[in-house]
Each structure stands twice: as C-alpha cells, then as structure tokens.
Amino acid sequence: MVSYNIDLKDKTILITGAAGFIGANLAKRLLTEFEHVTIIGIDNITDYYDVRLKHERLNELAAFGKRFRFIKENIANKQAVEHIFDEYHPKIIVNLAAQAGVRYSITNPDSYVESNLVGFYNILEACRNHDVEHLVYASSSSVYGSNKKVPYSTEDKVDNPVSLYAATKKSNELMAHAYSKLYNIPSTGLRFFTVYGPCGRPDMAYFGFTDKLLKGEKIQIFNYGNCKRDFTYVDDIVEGVVRIMQHAPEKRTGEDGLPVPPYKLYNIGNNNPENLTDFVQILQEELVTAGVLPQDYDFESHKELVPMQPGDVPVTYADTSALEHDFGFRPHTSLRDGLRKFAEWYKMFYFKQ
Template sequence: MLQYNVALEGKTILVTGVAGFVGANLAKRLLSDFRDVQVIGMDNITDYYDVRLKQERLEELKNYGNSFVFIKESIANKVAIETVFETYHPQIVVNLAAQAGVRYSITNPDAYIESNLIGFYNILEVCRHHEVEHLVYASSSSVYGTNKKVPYSTDDQVDNPVSLYAATKKSNELMAHAYSKLYDIPSTGLRFFTVYGPCGRPDMAYFDFTNKLLRGETIQIFNYGNCKRDFTYIDDIVEGIVRVMQHAPEKQKGEDGLPIPPYKIYNIGNSNPENLLDFIQILQEELIRAGVLLLDYDFESHKELVSMQAGDVPVTYADTTALEEDLGFKPHTSLREGLRKFAEWYKGFYN
C-alpha cells in the first residue's frame, strides 16, 4: 500500500463544481474531518437540473463559516480561475466541474466543449503556473464505451466512446497526461461509476424514476431491462477521493533525464453490477418503506420496456484492484442501503 505524501490539514483546497452532488459532499467531508482546512468552492450554478438542490447543498456548506468560500463562476472563465489562485493560493485542486450527462451531450454539445474541454484546459494552465501539490479530477466510466471485456480495468484501451460526454472525459485524461509530462504536475483522474445517494442528480435513473412514479407517469426501462450498472454510493465516492488526494503520483526522472509523468488513473465503483430490473425492484420497495409511495402502488402499470437509446452501454463494471492495492479502499455500500438512505432523504426534502 502506498504511503500518503500530501497532508490535507492546514491546506487551501480548490473544489470546482462545489454545488454539484460529488463536490458538495467532498467539501463537507474535508471541512468536517481535517483541521484548519479552507475550501474554495467554484460553481456557476447552471440550470441543467433543479437549482434548488444545488442551493440546498451550498446552504449546508455555509455552516462552516470562513473555512468555506464560495465563488459563483465557471471554470471556462480563465480570468476568474487566475484570480482565485492569485487571491487564495490553493495547494490542492479537485476539479469536479463539468457538464454531466450522456444523453444531454447529444442535444446540447456546446455545453460540453465549453466546460469539459475549455474549462479543464484552464485548470491545467493555472496549475502549470502555480505551485500545486496535487491535481485530482473527475473522469467517468463512460470512457470505456463499447469495450466488451468486463470488469473494466484502467489498463484497458478506451478508444471507442459512444457519446460526446465520454469523448470529453477521455480528452481530459489525455490533456492531464500531457501537462504532467511537460510540467511535472502530479495529477490523478478518477473514473466514477454511476454515483447515487441523497440529494443527488435528478437526471439519474433512481431519482428520475422516483419523480415519475410519484407523478403517476410511466418509467422507461431501456434495453428491455437487460442493462447492468455498477451503482456507487456517494459516501464511497467521497472516501475514495479523499484517499486519492493524500497520495500524489511521485515525481521522478526517466533515463532521458526528462520527467516521467506523475500521472495516475483509478476506477471508483462498487465492483458489483446490478441488473436494472433488480435495481427497480429494490427502489420501489424502499420508496414504499419510506412512505414516498403507497403500499398498494401499481408499479407494473407504470413500467415500459424499451430499446437501448443512443449513447448508452449495456453494462458498467469497475475493476478496483488498483484502488485497493494502492490506497486500501474498496467501495462497499450495498444498493439497498444506499437506496434506503435516498428514499428517506427524498421523503424529508419533498415532504
């Protein structure tokens, strides 16, 4: 197991996308668990989904007083990012800002180019010109595209994206590698697998299905239910990020005297893909248990089996061997436990 080489105590940490699902939970964890940490959070609060959820997350972070600073700006604004570095001098950067969603990338590609490519380039440039101990950034399981081999390993080739979103995330990994090589910037990319939990993204299946069932609408189950997803609970994602933050890839020279890129990629997934129909069964049981839906709710009349849609893949399945061996962590939250916490939160938030 690797030894930590980055101390988080007493550091200033820039978290982009801080009003997002992962960003807000990460910021809360850092502020709660590490002494004298200051989190500088950036987010431009897009209306891609209900901004009330983003505002709810930010309200919780305000409880940490001056230890949390919020800046409403896009990472596509290079001047804004440079100003953040000149003002606060963050030593660690966690870039979670991105336009998310596979399907949305088909209808609104401009948002992905602006945030995921131009924005990430701006992050790399500012890390290049300032002393940054570690750049951690979000990639996605979507980069595996049409790979037939499962579980997905970070050693696999990922040259077959099936959406623009996936292509931008693969581009992020390539850009980070180039900057690590050229400028000796320690960087680690994290391929997240279907993140879910309380106050998550409403465009994700578990949240979207819940909203539709509550409204009496029909939910569409793609690929006739023959999909498998490696659902990863938010607390497991955050634990993985925090551990990764504390070990930056080592700087070293090659035989040619040039830097060997201090660069690493990890999968963070539950390594236990669930069939979509089983997932829906657990979800409906937990929604009834929490009192979101009535005991006699007629689920069968609200389900429709349909074909696969553009940009989707039939299975996601993470090989997390590297994460376990290097950092001693494997996500472990069961789907039922995670969906139970989501259902209880949903009942409380929407009353």
C-alpha cells in the same frame, strides 16, 4: 499500499463544481474531518437540473463559516480561474466541474465543449503557473464505451467513446497526461461509476424514476431491462477521493533525463454491477417503506420496457483492484442501503416543500 505524501491539515483546497453532488459531499467531508482546512468552492450553478438542490448543498456548507468560501463563476472564464489561484493559492485542486450526462450531450454539445474541455484547460493552465501539489480530476466510466471485456480496468484501451460526454472525459485524461509530462504536475484521474445517493442529480435513473412514479407517469427501462450498472454510493466515492488526494503520484526523472509523468488513473466503483430490473425492484420497495409511495402502488402498470438509447452501454463494471492495492479501500455500500438513504432523504426534502 502507498504512503500519504500530502498533509491536508492547514491546506487550501480548490473544489470546482462545489455545488454539485460529489463536490458538496466532498467539501463537507473535508471540512468535518480535517483541522484548519479551507475550501474554495467554485460553481456557476447552471439550471441543467433543479437549482434548489444546489442551494441546499451550499446552505449546508455555509455552516462552516469562513473555512468555506464560495465563488459563483464558470471555470471556462480563464481570467476568473487565474484570479482564484492568484488570491487563494490553493495547493490541492479537485476538478469536479463538468457538464454531465450522456444523453444531454447529444442535444446540447456546446455545453460539454465549454465546461469539460475549455474549463479543464483553464484549470491545467492555472496549475502550470502556480505551485500545486496535486491535481485530482473527475473522469467517468463512460470512457470505456462499448468495451466487451469486463470488469473495466484502467489498463484497457479506451479509444472508442460512444458519446461526446465520454469523448470529453477521455480528452481530460489525455490533457492531464500531457501537462503532467510537460510541467511535472502530479495529477490523478478518477473514473466514477454511476454515483447515487441523497440530494443527488435528478437526471440519474433512480431520481428520475422516483419523480415519475410520484406523478403517476410511466418509467422507461432501457434495453428491455437487460442493462447492468455498477451503482456506487456517494459516500464511497468521497472516501476514495479523500484517500487519493493525500497521495500525489511521485515525481521521477526518466533515463532520458526528462520527467516521467507523475500521473495515475483509478476506477471508483462498487465492483458489483446490478441488473436494472433488480434495481427498480429495490427502489420501489424502499420508496414504499419510506412512505414516498403508498403500499398498494401498482408498479407494473407504470413500467415500460424500451430499446437501448443512443450513447448508452449494456454494462458498466469497475475493476477496483488498483484502488484496493494502493489505498486499501473498496466501495462496499449495498444498493439497498444506498437507495434506502435516498428514499428517506427524498421524503424529508420534497414532502416538506
């Protein structure tokens, strides 16, 4: 295992996408666990999905008072990013701001270029010009494209993205590597696998299925149910991020006298892909148990098996051996436990509205 070389106590940490699903959960964990840590959160709160969820997350973080400072801004605004670095001098950067979603990238490509490419470039430039101890940034399992070899390893080639979203995330990894090499910036990229949980993203299958079933609409199960996803509960994602934040890749000089890029990549996934049909079965059972749907709900009449969508892949499966080896951690929350927590949250949040 690696030794931690960063002490988060008393640090100022910048989290981009702080109103997002992972960003808000990460901020809450850091503010709860680490003494005197200050979180600067930036998010432009787009209407890609219901902004009530983003405000709900921010309301929870507001309880931490001055230790959490929120800035409503777009990281594609270079001047705004520079101003944040100049004013707050963050030492650890966690870049989670991004336009997410594979299918949305087919119909709205501009937003991916703005946020995922221009925005990330602005973060890298700010890191270049300021004294930053560690840049941690979100990549995605989507970079593996249609790789046939499973489980997916960070040692695999990922040169064949099947969506613009995946291409932008691969670009992030390449850009970070270049800046690590040129400017000796310690950076760690994290390939997340199908993150889910309470107050998550409504465009994800578990959330969208629930919404449709509640309205009596049909849910579409792609590739006729012959898909597997490595569903990863949000608390497991956050646990991995917090551990990784505390170890920046070591700066070293190569035989040529030039810096060896202080650069790492990790998968964070459950290492246990679930078939979509099993996933739907567990979800419906937990929705009934939580009282979101009635006991006699006719699920069979609300299911539709359809072909694969453009940009989708048949399986995602994380090789987490590097994460286990370096940080002694492997995500472990079962799909049933995670969906139970989601169903209970859904009942509490939407039934009170």
